[in-house]
Amino acid sequence: MAEGEEDEFERIGRYFAPLAGAGGLGLLDDAALVECGPGQRLVMTADAMVAGVHYLPEDPPDLVARKLLRVNLSDLAAMGARPLHYLLTTALPAGLGSAWIADFARGLGEDQQQFGVALLGGDSVATTGPAVLSLTAIGEVAAGMEIRRSGARPGDIVWVSGTIGDAYLGLGVLRGSYPKLAAEHRGALIARYRLPEPRVTLGPALCGIAHAMIDVSDGLLADLGHICETSGLAAIVELGSLPLSAAARAAAALEPGIAARLAGGGDDYELLFTAPAAANSAIGALGSRLGVAISAIGRIEAGAGVRLVDGDGHEVAVEAAGYRHF
């Protein structure tokens, strides 16, 4: 440890202890206690992000922190679970500096308040390489009401929340693509890439409605493929039904072939689920009540694999089967 630098205890005390709720025991014990309500199951997930792999080193630290938390909250939502707590381990390069860590912790604090979660514990270590951030999120769901990937049934409608492909395009913009796109659209796409909107209210509200659910992280087609594999079924998706934002439509107008690629791009963190046709009106009402667009994009069939088809029912080729990080 270089002289004058904060050590682990100081860092934890200054930046992370204020994020701990009562359950975190002020980060003052070896481990944290978690209560589990009667009739509830806890739901846990962990995701890691690496500087230069999952985010750009020059990305604002508060947004990096919020994205790290949000991708995990999205996984909880995809099980129908309500978020409660999280643990965080950070491996940070010595040269990163306290300002970065302070901004990172500030971002976590903002999102904690927004999503009603608190830091339970974790670890803060040094690395000689790029920063590696790992977060474990904990939620709860009524026992038996959790929504698995494997529950799809033939005849189910395939639905997706929000819009698809914005994060994929946002990463492209950051790398210099789509130079003719209007500044407002470029900004909107970058924002979607940097800060996903986990569907923490919609997910739990779909308990008892959705048969199968996943969040879109690898790409809409790849993630629908995970539902199909675990359910032992096939899916067909209509290209013209994919919900696109105004910015994505503008990008598609500039580069006509792009629409099909958006179904392969990742990092959307929207909820992709299947439900019986009898639930159509309930899903419509839910979307209206929560102010979230929910679009029917296809259907589940007997068989295997996912097909993307155009308005005439012809299969559309998609370059990438899933998302690959830069």
Add this chain to the structure above:
Amino acid sequence: MAEGEEDEFERIGRYFAPLAGAGGLGLLDDAALVECGPGQRLVMTADAMVAGVHYLPEDPPDLVARKLLRVNLSDLAAMGARPLHYLLTTALPAGLGSAWIADFARGLGEDQQQFGVALLGGDSVATTGPAVLSLTAIGEVAAGMEIRRSGARPGDIVWVSGTIGDAYLGLGVLRGSYPKLAAEHRGALIARYRLPEPRVTLGPALCGIAHAMIDVSDGLLADLGHICETSGLAAIVELGSLPLSAAARAAAALEPGIAARLAGGGDDYELLFTAPAAANSAIGALGSRLGVAISAIGRIEAGAGVRLVDGDGHEVAVEAAGYRHF
């Protein structure tokens, strides 16, 4: 991703999916479900290890995996909790190779069986830097029976399990220190550094007996300091009472000043706890029943801070207040 290499899905499927129990849903969902028995609380902790910081890159991968799991199980034991599950995130350099990962997973599998835990989920990502391994462990304890750091009371006896300083000496041996030490002692010390023995049975057995507990990771004196700080009390430790292994006694015979340094060295993963004198015989019986040495090394007093004293009651200076990684 270089051609011919396994991607994340293949790695998870081949090496990590076999480690998942029924609760892990075969790692096939967005998150894992955890049941919580009636009257129980879940206990969670997370620790990270970095190649070149917390372990040597040439250390055997199976031992790295087992140490990563064990340091977390030690944290659970220090709360009096029984281990149940864990989540794992690995950030691995692309060049690490499948053999390393296979050995790492094999080590986890061996320890899972030994300690009766299963992999619940996690993440596997690439990094351009050294490997960063982060593990979240989950245990359970009867509600209200958990043992906190802050529960020490004046007059409590201070106890420690096993022997102290072996891991500190083992790291020294790996770095070329103590060249005159017999080969068997050198091997024993290295083994203690590479593979701690978490006190998973002793910890829960101390519920209702110990007032305060912590595991020795930062160093005996520093960790006793954490108990004193959170309890608002002081402690006095007798140098001559520190339990040393045969190998540590041999090292101390070669370098007389070393005994005091062992109280500052870390990575012991023994349980350090305080209990009223009325519990002395119960603790002795517990040690006999479990086959674990448990040594009285000092006492809790009013005041603040931790003092190490010799046989005449004179304070002994200790170089490092806590453990610093290489």
